[in-house]
Amino acid sequence: MKPAALPEEIHLLPADPLAERPGYALRRAANAMMGDLTSRLSAIDMRLSDASVMMLVQDRIDVTASEIGRTLDIQRANMVPLLNRLENAQLVERRPLDKRSSAIVLTLKGQQKLKQIEQITATFEEDLMERVPEIHKPHLLPALNALWR
Amino acid sequence: MKPAALPEEIHLLPADPLAERPGYALRRAANAMMGDLTSRLSAIDMRLSDASVMMLVQDRIDVTASEIGRTLDIQRANMVPLLNRLENAQLVERRPLDKRSSAIVLTLKGQQKLKQIEQITATFEEDLMERVPEIHKPHLLPALNALWR
C-alpha cells in the first residue's frame, strides 16, 4: 500500500516530474551538496577527496594508501597523485611500514589543516541539515547509509 | 536538542567515521545509485542524462534545448552533443519553433525507447527503496528534495 503524501509535498506541483523520482532527487541533492562543499573547501585549498582522506587518516594508525582507497572507494592508482599533493603541501608523511608499504600520517601542519577542515565541514553540515524539515531530519542519514553500506 | 539514535544505528560501530557525516553519506549513496542505474541503462544504450532528457521531453510540449538544460541543470553547450546523439539514434527530432530555436520531440522510436527506460527505472526504484528500512522510507524523497529544490 502506498503511503499518503506527507504534508509538505501536497502543495508542490510537479513542475519537474523527475523530482518525484528518488534516484533523480538523490543525484541532484548530492550534486548541490558537493558543489557547495567543494566551494567552501577551496578556500583552504582542499578538495572533497583531500578532506575525506585527511579525516580518515586522523582516526587510524598505520593506515596505508591501499586501505584508504578501499575505505573511501578511491582507486589505488588514483591515491598516488592525491597523496603526492598532500605530501608536497607537507600535510601528510609516508612512513615506511616495511619495504613495500607506508603508513600515511598527518604532519603537524596537517593536523592544523584538519582543524580547519573540521570547522568548515561542521558549519557545512549544520547548514545542510537546516534545510531539511524537522520531521525528516533524523531519517536522512540512516536512509542514505542503507543505500550503500 | 539532539534526537536519540535510531534503533538500527545502535549496533553499528563506526568502522568508517565518515559514514556519520551526512555529506559523505549523501555522496556515497548517490555514487552507488548512479553506478547501478548507469549499468542498467547501458543495456539499452542509454546514459543517465539521456534518460532524464527523454523523460522530461515526454511531459512537455515545445520544450527547447535551453529549457531542458535549465530544468535538468545541464549546460546549454553540453546539450548539443547529447541531443545530437539522441537525434542520430532517431529517438528525438528537432522541430523548428522559429528561426533560432527548436522544439525537442520524441519520435515513434523514441517513445518505444522511453517505455524501456520507464521499465528499467521503475524496477530500479523498487530495488533502491527496498534497501531502506520501512520507518525511513517515506522521509527520504522529501528530505532529498529539500536539499536542492
Place this chain on the structure above:
DNA sequence: TATTGTTATACTCTATAACTATA
C-alpha cells in the same frame, strides 16, 4: 539588449591496464 544554438576547449574525476618489488 538578451537569448538560442553552436563550436572548441579545458579541467576534474574516475577507470583500466600493466609493471616492479615485496609479502
Place this chain on the structure above:
DNA sequence: TATAGTTATAGAGTATAACAATA
C-alpha cells in the same frame, strides 16, 4: 601467489569562453 605502490593513459562528465543569428 597475492598485494602495494606506481606509471601512463583513456574516458566520462562538466565548465567556460566566444561567436553568429535571431528574439
